[in-house]
Amino acid sequence: MAPVKEARIDLKPEDTAQMRAKLLDWYRRHLRDLPWRRTRDPYAIWVSEIMLQQTRVAAVVERYEQFLKNFPTVVALAHAAEADVLALWSGLGYYRRARMMHKAAKTVVEQFGGVMPASAAALRDLPGIGVYTSAAIASIAYGEPVAVVDGNVERVVQRLAGWGSESREGQAELNRKIADYATRLLDPTAPGDFNQAMMELGATMCLPKAPLCLACPLREHCKTQGEHPAPTRARMRSETAAYALVIRSQARYREILLEQRSEAETVMPGMWELPALADKEFDERHQRMAVRHAIMQVNYYVRIRTAFEDDAELLALPSGQHKWIRLRDVLGLPLTGLARKVLLRADIPELAAVPPMLPARASAG
DNA sequence: TAACCGTGGTC
DNA sequence: TGACCAAGGTT
Structure with missing residues (x-):
């Protein structure tokens, strides 16, 4: 008997199989050629994921390769001076990310002999690596079947499932449902590609304001066809x-x-x-x-x-x-x-x- | 839980 | 000019 929480998710096995196939097929034909997609080195993927936190892809592309040239391995990063790490981060913002990654690199060298932890759970213990980033590194670098939920996935799932502002539940409960849905939908045979496909779909098709539903590979499976509650605005x-x-x-x-x-x-x-x-x-x-x-x-x-x-x-x-x-x-x-x-x-x-x-x-x- | 931490492109 | 927004984590 399935737990009550999961029973509310309307995803039949035959739908799931079709959605996985359509999404992966779309992704493999439309993916952007980004530098961190040419490697499976967990350290390089880690660098990309930290840089990408709340930061536009275009800004990261400019800095990613320069950072790796200066610090090509986790050992090199661990031995660097913090000021040098920050110098290469200058302009990217959220400088705590760089300080925490530097600190985590030292932990990897001192406690794990310079070998990156090889599971999402172990990665999660490093400073600066949270639920999203641990799942991203583990699925992309190691093929571990864990679903990522970032801002893109959150929006895509809400639209697919039709979970909008009408629901009275708290944000925490909604987040649980979204993570659940993403986990159910995840293709366990290609978790890295699948996770990136969900994010790519959100970034290039299932846009926040004017989603391109007519070209969406999942349109037949989508409950809302692009509706989405307008987020509240911060004052500038x-x-x-x-x-x-x-x-x-x-x-x-x-x-x-x-x-x-x-x-x-x-x-x-x-x-x-x-x-x-x-x-x-x-x-x-x-x-x-x-x-x-x-x-x-x-x-x-x-x-x-x-x-x-x-x-x-x-x-x-x-x-x-x-x-x-x-x-x-x-x-x-x-x-x-x-x-x-x-x-x-x-x-x-x-x-x-x-x-x-x-x-x-x-x-x- | 919500506030805080940076930035550049774009409309 | 003002405002929005992007592959989050920490406290």
Whole structure:
């Protein structure tokens, strides 16, 4: 006798078999050629899954290979300095992900002899690896039959099953039902491909706003044909900010003034940024550039002012530690996303090409 | 459980 | 300009 909870899921065995076949067939013909789909190395897949958390595929594609070039194995990552790991993460956001993965790599080396845990349950014990990520790595790298539930799968299942806002149950109960459905639907003979197919379907067909139902391989099995309750919106606000680009020439090289955020900050602790201006207002003649920078619920409209070494009174340098950094070493530091963006757009010859490898340890430590 | 942690593209 | 959103985890 089936448990009550599962009995509410309307999925007949013959439907399941058809849906698996249609979805896998569609996936194998339409999958995007992404770098992490060319490997079964559990470490490389781990890196991709951490980078992909709440982050767009396009942003990850740019960083994934560079990260693996610098840290090709879990042992290499474990032996790296945290500042170097963060430097390669600069601009990706959610920096705790990088710190936790670095910490987990050390655990893998110290406790497991440098061999990645080979099951979802064991992976789950590492910092930064939760229910989703452990299932993703285990199914893709090891073929373990565990279903993933990410934002895509959640939406796809809700539409397939017709579970919408009319249900009175709590979010926790709904999440259980979704995980149950995904587990029932999972093709145990190809769990890695199947999981990726569900996510790919959500990412490219079963879109949040205007789903492409007419081209969907599962349309005949879908209860809603794309309906989905509109998610509640968070409020955004705008602010202005102003920073200084201060460059000085030394005998053989040029240096830029940067400031290191306190380790006690809750946001981007210990990372390097441009010095803030004491006064956000300044003459347009001194403006080097203007950029928008979205952080969480705030759109910052940022103006960057050109300044010089003896303009110190313009700068607000009360707490943070500031330092002159050689321009050629700057990309080796853990920069905030905003600092990185400004420097890369500032047309600075020393930064003309993003180096594929981290520079030798910068002098800013 | 809900708040918190970053970002760039796009409309 | 303002707002939305993307392969979550932690506390």
